Amino acid sequence: MAFINCKMCGGTMENTKGLSVGVCSHCGTLQTLPRLGNERIATLYECADRMRRNGEFDKAAAVYEKVLAEERTDAEAYWSLVLCSYGIKYVEDLKTGSRVPSINRAQSRPVSEDENFKSALKYADEYQRELYENEAKVIGGLQKSIEGVTLQDAAFDVFISCKEDDKNWRRTQDSVIANDLYNQLTHEGVKVFYARITLENRSAEEHEAYRFAALNTAKVMVVIGTEKDYFKAPQVRNDWSRYLLFVGSSGGRKTVIPAFKGMHRSCLPEEFAGFYAQDVSKPGFMQELIRGINKLVGYYEAKPLAEGTAGVNANVTAHLNRAHQFLEEGNWYKADEFFELALNEDPENVDAYLGKLMAFAHARRREDFYNCPEPFDTNENYRIVEKLGGEELAAELRGYIDYINERNKNEYLAGIYNKAVSAMNVAMTDQTYISAAELFKKVPGFQDADELAEKCLEKAEAYRKNTIYTTAMMQMQQNGLRGYQEALESLEKIRGWRDVEHQISICRRSIDEINEMIEADRQERKKKKASKRRKVLAIVFGALAVVAAAIVILVLTMN
Secondary structure, three states, X not given: OEEEEOOOOOOEEEEOOOXXXXXXXXXXXXXXXXXXXXXXHHHHHHHHHHHHHOOOHHHHHHHHHHHHXXXXXXXXXXXXXXXXXXXXXXXXXOOOOOEEEEEOOOOOOOHHHOHHHHHHHHHOOHHHHXXXXXXXXHHHHHHHXXXXXXXXXXXXXXXXXXXXXXXXXXXXXXXXXXXXXXXXXXXXOOOEEXXXXXOOOOOXXXXXXXXXXHHHHOOEEEEXXXXXXXXXXXXXXXXXXXXXXXXXXXXXXXXXXXXEOOOOHHHOOHHHOOOOOEEOOOOOHHHHHHHHHHHHHOOOOOOOOOOOOOOOOHHHHHHHHHHHHHHHHOOHHHHHHHHHHHHHHOOOOHHXXXXXXXXXXXXXXXXXXXXXXXXXXXXXXXXXXXXXOHHHHHHHHHHHHHHHHHHHHHHHHXXXXXXXXXXXXXXXXXXXXXXXXXXXXXXXXXOOHHHHHHHHHHHHHHHHXXXXXXXXXXXXXXXXXXHHHHHHHHHHHHOOOOOHHHHHHHHXXXXXXXXXXXXXXXXXXXXXXXXXXXXXXXXXXXXXXXXXXXXXHHHHHHO
């Protein structure tokens, strides 16, 4: 009997030879099973399934292709390619506890027209075919809901993709650059898809719908990477690999702009060859990138100057007007320079100090303070504005700061919470569930973190006990005294779990029976040994008697 990982939850399940479907003992899902012709095929499936569950769909598909290179009629391998094509992950329905598919790579083509789906049906038996067709209907329903959202929303002009968090769950530099680019493009009237902001108030069910809408309609995709591996992060790679398919069929109406830093252009993924790449560390990078994007999307809207500029003379007014123009263009250095010129002539000009603060915070208008990544109350210009600008302006700025602090706190908590949810969804062992629980415990009281922490610990305990139980079952199959003794020792640790009490009684009965057999065998061997000894003694004594008789006869004859 072989063991495989459940393609829904990742738990270990039995794959009895000859069966094409089975039920996972962990999540209770009825599912199709692969053909495990040899150990290599089993290893390939284990590797590919793990990649798919982690969202590395392209890598997983490459491994499933290796399976088909050896087993061309394996229906499960073809179905697995379908799952990769549509980015299918199985998530737990918190209401029912069952595993349901979620689409992470929506396609315009229905599942029924997918060639791999047709091959899966061709080589499937009747049990597999029924499950494939039923699940294809579910995926089709999800596709329609995604298309519905796509049709309802206006088209996006630009799609920004980047790795949001590093390995320590901290926000990446890529994310900061993406946020700045999003703000500047949005201010100029460009409709931008940036998941961190665009999906912020969307339900999890809507995420893929909006992502697909953006991939389908955006004229430009900007892929940001300050480290080589960030371009290959699962979500980032999924974004640009899917978008390249749209680029190929767009007739030149779509393009990709890779934005890199700290590496040579040759380090970019080879799929970006032929696209114009931008170096983030290059002076004027942001302005050049925005100018290029505006040309590609086909419009540029000039913005009016900021209202309310004041000055004591014509020079101050001119300097302030010019400074606000630079603010509108996002040229923060020049804006600060001209605000400083205004202060040279009017040292107490509140508008100039406020302008310097806006340049520091990269805010084109006051309301852009909301988008500042960190509070700005430590800046010297803030303290001057607070002192000279009056209570109303001071209250307005304090409101921005309070908003930023609250937003950052919620983002921090949400970041840990989301990582915990992701860790929980891909957990396959007791230790990975415990790790997820520890993450939830870092955000007590946030959403349902406390409840999910308990759930993870329950899952961890279940996995721990199930591992002990499975090991004990394998030990019992050895049908030997030592195997039953080791199994009994293991089962004693998880009394009350599943049918452990019944299995303990089997072990004890088997141990007693084996011991009785051993004792009976020992007694039998003892009897045989005693009998053999008596026979030997009889022969010896008989021989001695013959010799003695011969001696007596000889003596009598001689006399």
